[in-house]
Structure formats: C-alpha cells, structure tokens
Amino acid sequence: MPQPEPLPPRSAATEPRALVDAHGLSIALGGRTILDHVDMTVSRGEIVTVIGPNGAGKSTLVKILLGLLKPDAGSVGRAPGLTVGYVPQRFPLENLVPLTVERLITMTVRAGRAAVTAALEETGIPHLRDADAAGLSGGEFQRALIARALLRDPDLLVLDEPVQGVDFTGETKLYRLIGEIRDRRGCGVVLISHDLHVVMAESDRVICLNGHVCCEGVPETIRTDPEFMRLFGPAAARHLAIYPHAHDHDHGHDHEHEHGERAAS
Numbered sequence: 450m451p452q453p454e455p456l457p458p459r460s461a462a463t464e465p466r467a468l469v470d471a472h473g474l475s476i477a478l479g480g481r482t483i484l485d486h487v488d489m490t491v492s493r494g495e496i497v498t499v500i501g502p503n504g505a506g507k508s509t510l511v512k513i514l515l516g517l518l519k520p521d522a523g524s525v526g527r528a529p530g531l532t533v534g535y536v537p538q539r540f541p542l543e544n545l546v547p548l549t550v551e552r553l554i555t556m557t558v559r560a561g562r563a564a565v566t567a568a569l570e571e572t573g574i575p576h577l578r579d580a581d582a583a584g585l586s587g588g589e590f591q592r593a594l595i596a597r598a599l600l601r602d603p604d605l606l607v608l609d610e611p612v613q614g615v616d617f618t619g620e621t622k623l624y625r626l627i628g629e630i631r632d633r634r635g636c637g638v639v640l641i642s643h644d645l646h647v648v649m650a651e652s653d654r655v656i657c658l659n660g661h662v663c664c665e666g667v668p669e670t671i672r673t674d675p676e677f678m679r680l681f682g683p684a685a686a687r688h689l690a691i692y693p694h695a696h697d698h699d700h701g702h703d704h705e706h707e708h709g710e711r712a713a714s
C-alpha cells in the first residue's frame with residue numbers, strides 16, 4: 450500500500466505551543482454541576498488523553514473547548530485560525546440513506562479526489578472508498594471518521610471514544626494509527642475515553658476527570674496516583690494498562706476487554 454507523503458517534522462523552535470488553553474471551566478446542566486473549575490491545555494504535537502467514568506463530563510469539556518457550549522465560568526483561549534478535526538462519539542448512520550465511504554467522509558467538507566485518496570491511505574482504508582459505510586466493521590468505521598476529520602487538515606484532532614465497538618486487536622491498531630498521525634502531522638490530539646482500564650501509551654499527558662480534574666500526568670504515573678486510586682478504586686489502578694504493548698499480563702475479570710466486541714456507550 451503506498452504510504453502518504455510525510456509532512457515536515459515538528460519543530461519545537463518554530464511553533465506556538467498551546468492550541469487550546471482553558472482555565473477555570475465550570476458548567477451546570479439540568480441544575481447539576483457537571484464541570485467544576487477545570488483547567489486544560491493542549492499543545493501542538495501533544496496527545497492528551499482524558500479518562501473518566503460515564504457522566505464525568507468529558508464530552509461536555511470537549512464541547513466547551515471547541516466552542517460548541519458556553520461555560521458558566523472560566524475561559525478558553527484558542528490559537529488564531531485553529532482548525533479542528535472532530536471525531537464524534539455518536540454518528541447516526543442509521544438515519545442516513547445508503548452511502549459510500551467517500552460520500553460519508555466528504556459530506557461536510559469540500560475535498561478533491563486526491564485529498565480523499567490521501568486521507569483514506571493515511572487511515573489504512575483506501576480499498577473501502579466505494580464500500581457501503583453501513584457495512585463497515587467498528588474499526589473501519591472509526592478509520593473512516595478519522596479520515597473525514599483529516600480532510601480538514603486539522604491543527605487539533607479531537608476523538609471522542611474512538612475505540613468504541615472495536616475489538617482488542619483493532620483497538621491497539623487504532624491507537625497506533627493515532628500516534629502515527631500525530632507524528633506525521635504534528636497536530637495536537639485530544640483523546641476521550643471512559644475506559645478506566647486503558648490508556649494509550651503515546652499519550653503525553655493523561656487527565657482523569659470526574660467533574661473536576663482529579664489527577665493529571667504521564668501514563669505511567671497515573672495508576673499510582675493516590676487520587677486516581679481514591680476515586681476509581683485500587684482495582685482500576687491495578688488493571689490500568691498502557692496500550693499498545695505486549696499483552697502479557699492478567700486483566701483479571703475484564704474478559705470483555707480481551708475477547709470480542711466491546712459495547713458502545
């Protein structure tokens with residue numbers, strides 16, 4: 450398979466670092482505090498993983514960062530002319546008429562044939578260009594959505610639960626793909642996950658969110674952070690795996706994780 454042309458390597462000297470820089474974000478929805486004084490910065494070339502249980506406010510945080518939702522308090526700074534590629538958590542395919550992968554990824558962005566080819570090659574699915582989007586596997590569908598986001602040539606790629614509906618092998622490959630995209634393009638990446646058992650190894654920073662930022666750090670330090678253990682329990686800390694890596698340890702009772710499809714949230 451032909452490899453896409455690599456972009457020039459990242460240069461620490463030439464780039465403004467922060468793509469988004471949020472301070473003191475608070476918001477209440479339906480009379481309930483969802484986010485409470487949350488700070489978050491994402492820089493060019495950085496992968497930031499946000500993990501937290503269902504309902505922790507991860508999607509709400511992303512919507513505020515992207516300017517889709519206004520916080521009750523706090524501020525969000527964005528790099529001038531920031532372009533965002535967003536891979537949403539849910540994509541209501543069932544409401545659409547049958548459509549090819551090419552149509553799916555070009556529905557909301559103008560892109561020429563060569564750009565579509567490049568995006569599909571970059572995400573490893575050039576052979577699926579004319580396939581029916583409804584027939585794709587979970588992993589293929591996520592790749593198509595990533596290709597769709599890449600067509601915008603984003604400075605910041607935001608992926609909300611990108612491994613949902615993807616089996617273990619596909620999950621590892623997807624994480625690898627995301628790391629390669631960051632390396633090649635030098636874009637910032639925000640990765641949202643409700644899976645407290647898994648953190649992508651290439652993450653430069655992990656933010657554990659549960660209404661507030663309970664802890665933050667490089668993947669290896671998160672599992673030993675007392676706040677992580679206090680909030681998510683020693684079992685979550687014990688089983689937190691840094692992916693991709695050799696799958697040579699025990700995941701305890703997490704059999705769903707090792708075999709078969711995983712439920713979409």
Ligand SMILES: Nc1ncnc2c1ncn2[C@@H]1O[C@H](COP(=O)(O)OP(=O)(O)OP(=O)(O)O)[C@@H](O)[C@H]1O
Nearest residue numbers: 478479483502503504505506507508509510643714
């Ligand atoms: N418009 C709204 N009105 C009232 N409550 C809302 C609204 N939007 C979100 N919420 C609530 O805010 C909380 C956080 O939602 P959010 O989708 O940000 O969580 P999440 O961490 O992304 O969860 P998940 O992992 O399940 O996707 C949830 O309890 C949700 O029900």
